[in-house]
Amino acid sequence: MTGHISVKPRNGASALAARWPLLAQRRPLIAYLCGMVALHAVLLAVFAVSTPFRWGDVFTFTALTVCGAVCIEATRRLGMPAGIARDMLSAWWLPTAFLLPPLYALLAPIPLQILLQKRVRETVLYRRVGSVAAIGLAGGTASMVFHLGVPDPAELTAGGVMAILLAVGGAVLFTVLNTSLIAVAAFMSEPDTRLRDVLWDRESALLDVVELCLGVLVAIACGINLALLVLALPPVVLLQRSLLHAQLQAAARTDPKTGLLNAAAWQREADTEIVRARRTGSALAVLIVDIDHFKRVNDRHGHLVGDQVLAGVAATLRSQLREYDVIGRFGGEEFVVLLPHTEVREARLIAERLRVRVGMMAIPADDVMISVTISAGVALMSLHGDDLIELLAAADLALYRAKELGRDQVCLPLTSAPPPPASAAEAESP
Numbered sequence: 001m002t003g004h005i006s007v008k009p010r011n012g013a014s015a016l017a018a019r020w021p022l023l024a025q026r027r028p029l030i031a032y033l034c035g036m037v038a039l040h041a042v043l044l045a046v047f048a049v050s051t052p053f054r055w056g057d058v059f060t061f062t063a064l065t066v067c068g069a070v071c072i073e074a075t076r077r078l079g080m081p082a083g084i085a086r087d088m089l090s091a092w093w094l095p096t097a098f099l100l101p102p103l104y105a106l107l108a109p110i111p112l113q114i115l116l117q118k119r120v121r122e123t124v125l126y127r128r129v130g131s132v133a134a135i136g137l138a139g140g141t142a143s144m145v146f147h148l149g150v151p152d153p154a155e156l157t158a159g160g161v162m163a164i165l166l167a168v169g170g171a172v173l174f175t176v177l178n179t180s181l182i183a184v185a186a187f188m189s190e191p192d193t194r195l196r197d198v199l200w201d202r203e204s205a206l207l208d209v210v211e212l213c214l215g216v217l218v219a220i221a222c223g224i225n226l227a228l229l230v231l232a233l234p235p236v237v238l239l240q241r242s243l244l245h246a247q248l249q250a251a252a253r254t255d256p257k258t259g260l261l262n263a264a265a266w267q268r269e270a271d272t273e274i275v276r277a278r279r280t281g282s283a284l285a286v287l288i289v290d291i292d293h294f295k296r297v298n299d300r301h302g303h304l305v306g307d308q309v310l311a312g313v314a315a316t317l318r319s320q321l322r323e324y325d326v327i328g329r330f331g332g333e334e335f336v337v338l339l340p341h342t343e344v345r346e347a348r349l350i351a352e353r354l355r356v357r358v359g360m361m362a363i364p365a366d367d368v369m370i371s372v373t374i375s376a377g378v379a380l381m382s383l384h385g386d387d388l389i390e391l392l393a394a395a396d397l398a399l400y401r402a403k404e405l406g407r408d409q410v411c412l413p414l415t416s417a418p419p420p421p422a423s424a425a426e427a428e429s430p
Contacts, residue, residue, distance in 0.1 A: 029188040040133040047103035061104045068092040074237045088240040094215025097143035105139035138177035146170040157223030171212040255329040258314035266328025270338045284381040285347035287337040288395040292373045292407040294333035305365040351376045351410040373408035
């Protein structure tokens with residue numbers, strides 16, 4: 001389940017919310033999670049009554065669950081990044097959905113999520129339970145659809161074209177449902193979240209295709225002979241280790257509160273861009289952006305709401321920049337932006353647009369809407385400095401000047417005459 005930022009509990013419910021963190025969340029999210037868990041529980045009860053008991057099914061389910069547990073234990077020392085983490089456990093959930101009755105697909109995530117909670121990373125219980133329900137509902141639905149078209153799973157292991165196509169369709173259905181259920185929860189948790197951040201991009205879609213193929217292949221191998229799981233397990237473990245290692249490397253570059261590059265990662269990226277600009281002779285600009293009077297937000301509403309404001313400002317800034325611009329959190333309430341191929345007037349226009357868009361934000365907290373403004377300092381390569389340190393120093397002086405002049409404005413260093421001010425229409429255009 002995705003990470004989120006909670007609003008400070010109200011009406012004297014602090015102690016209760018501390019004991020039951022779900023109660024501190026937004027009511028739509030509480031209703032959504034409770035409904036999803038209730039539906040999962042009802043389906044479990046219905047299929048538990050209607051599914052005939054077979055020792056062979058139990059043995060297959062146990063073998064697939066053990067393989068999933070081995071994957072978790074083999075990658076446990078790597079840890080798991082916060083927020084939404086990708087893994088290869090679908091390689092075991094999909095065979096369960098295709099080879100066994102839907103009851104087992106509903107049950108499959110329970111033992112593995114318990115193992116993740118106890119052995120890898122402990123998180124708040126409602127997130128883990130929500131993940132169980134989302135995976136179980138997606139797997140159960142895929143299993144029901146597959147078995148409607150393929151009453152005998154032996155058709156899949158026999159290589160029947162229709163059975164394989166239905167298995168692929170079931171795997172796609174599982175992925176779409178699971179991702180959608182989690183995306184809806186993420187959006188309800190934080191309405192300012194962009195759905196595209198928790199749905200699919202090119203890389204996550206590629207990973208889904210890999211999981212889909214892997215799950216179908218493991219299902220076919222498992223259906224032929226359970227002993228083939230011994231051959232399927234090592235490559236799945238290797239893929240999972242590689243995937244988690246890549247995610248942890250990415251997490252080490254990312255600021256956890258805003259999702260932007262952290263200061264060290266931003267400086268590395270900025271140094272690379274500056275070297276490229278020197279080699280090609282192209283223009284480059286650096287912005288330092290600071291949230292005005294941010295301490296007042298923390299003092300009045302608490303640090304959790306302050307974190308919401310940070311995340312909201314970061315999302316707004318990122319949404320207004322070009323794909324190749326480099327943005328990071330520099331510390332506290334400061335952000336830094338590197339703008340490749342940008343002359344002085346265009347840099348001023350971009351900074352003004354960021355200022356206007358942030359000023360239009362409204363963050364809900366404590367039954368009020370919080371609005372903030374930003375000040376920005378702009379520095380141009382060659383005009384205000386020739387390396388990153390000089391550019392940051394010049395942009396910082398310009399930011400200090402913006403604060404002295406009353407905040408909520410964009411300034412350049414006094415070492416050069418500023419260009420004509422951007423018009424309001426130019427600043428507001430995306």
